[in-house]
Amino acid sequence: MERSVYISGADLAAQVAAQRMIGEGGKGFRGPVACESWHEVPPGGVVVGSLAQDAQGEGPVRQDGVTSVVIVPTHAAGLEATRRGADHYIVAAEVDGPVPEAVALQIRRADGIRSSGFGNGVIDQVNCVDGEAFRWLIAYTGAVVHRHGQIGYMILLRVLPEEPVPEEVLAELICTRLCTTMRSADIVSWLGRNWFASLVATGLTLEGAQVLAGRVREACGRPIEQDGKRIALRCHIGMTTFGGSETDPDVILDRAAAAVDQSTWSNFSDSMQEVP
Incomplete structure (x- = not known):
């Protein structure tokens, strides 16, 4: 970059x-x-x-x-x-x-x-996979939607607590929120440190994907409780589409990361950016 x-x-x-x-x-x-x-x-x-x-x-x-x-x-x-x-x-x-x-x-x-060096975090949550499996699913899903002439969506988040929180604690909380916010067929992953991603299954229009991303943004922007303290969260969120001829997971993740860079820190009302 x-x-x-x-x-x-x-x-x-x-x-x-x-x-x-x-x-x-x-x-x-x-x-x-x-x-x-x-x-x-x-x-x-x-x-x-x-x-x-x-x-x-x-x-x-x-x-x-x-x-x-x-x-x-x-x-x-x-x-x-x-x-x-x-x-x-x-x-x-x-x-x-x-x-x-x-x-x-x-x-x-x-x-x-942010791209090829994203971590391989593992959190024991339904529909939550580690980074290596997530990459494989990006490539597999991209190939499938390309064959069917459909569009897939990648939502990438960077979440930062206002006060220090252990990475594993933050990851479990955010992955839990993602799993309960996304649809049952969607996949989420902790990519290490404060990076999280959601792979949105097909069947959504761009408008529908943006609505879903808004729900994710709201869920992950709520404060968390840690050691009896209420800690505010700030997050960047970005979204990109995939399903064309390009199915390289790192390229798709990097496009989503570029969208994250263009977004603004906010709890609930940041400007969603989409990179085609």
């Missing part, structure tokens, strides 16, 4: 870090592009900035598929920044070294995890 790197503010350390990310470690990155605040960066962008340059003093927040890299004075400040929402941090004294390149490579690897 090709990304653009944005620089928030006029901080020299942020400029140096961005240039090193693009010039050495971040092959496929474009830019850098100047922006006034963290909130101006579009989905798919990488923003580099210093908390000292943030006029509101709020710092980076998780938003719309944006990856944030914050320049900090110390490692302690960096850990605090990631707790508040930053994806990565770089200590200002290290921007001339290999750290920005290492961060760029981390971002690129994370991009790759």
Whole structure:
């Protein structure tokens, strides 16, 4: 996935870090592009900035598929920044070294995890299969609907709790909600970490699939209970069609991931994007 790197503010350390990310470690990155605040960066962008340059003093927040890299004075400040929402941090004294390149490579690897590197999570739920079986079902179903001139639908979700929740706990809760929301013939899967997918059986129009995706979005956006605490959830959701000549599971998953990138964080009313 090709990304653009944005620089928030006029901080020299942020400029140096961005240039090193693009010039050495971040092959496929474009830019850098100047922006006034963290909130101006579009989905798919990488923003580099210093908390000292943030006029509101709020710092980076998780938003719309944006990856944030914050320049900090110390490692302690960096850990605090990631707790508040930053994806990565770089200590200002290290921007001339290999750290920005290492961060760029981390971002690129994370991009790759979404498709061929999706995990193989297993949850004991009805109609819930592991990642390997899910890939096989994508290819099999794609071939079947292609022969019959029909259309299949893939719904992909990325769910993020506002507070840390063990991956297995979140996976079981979300897969349970998916299994109870989808139709009996549909298949769901935990693809590892905070990624989930639903393979929608044929027999639905595009409008019907979008209605079903809306039900999924509402079900998976409700808060969860963990250790006596009520924890809010934010999720990206995207949908793509399949059933043409292309039945490669990773290509279909990557199209769905592109739709996720174009969506917005929300509990119930994010903008559903569809990639044909």
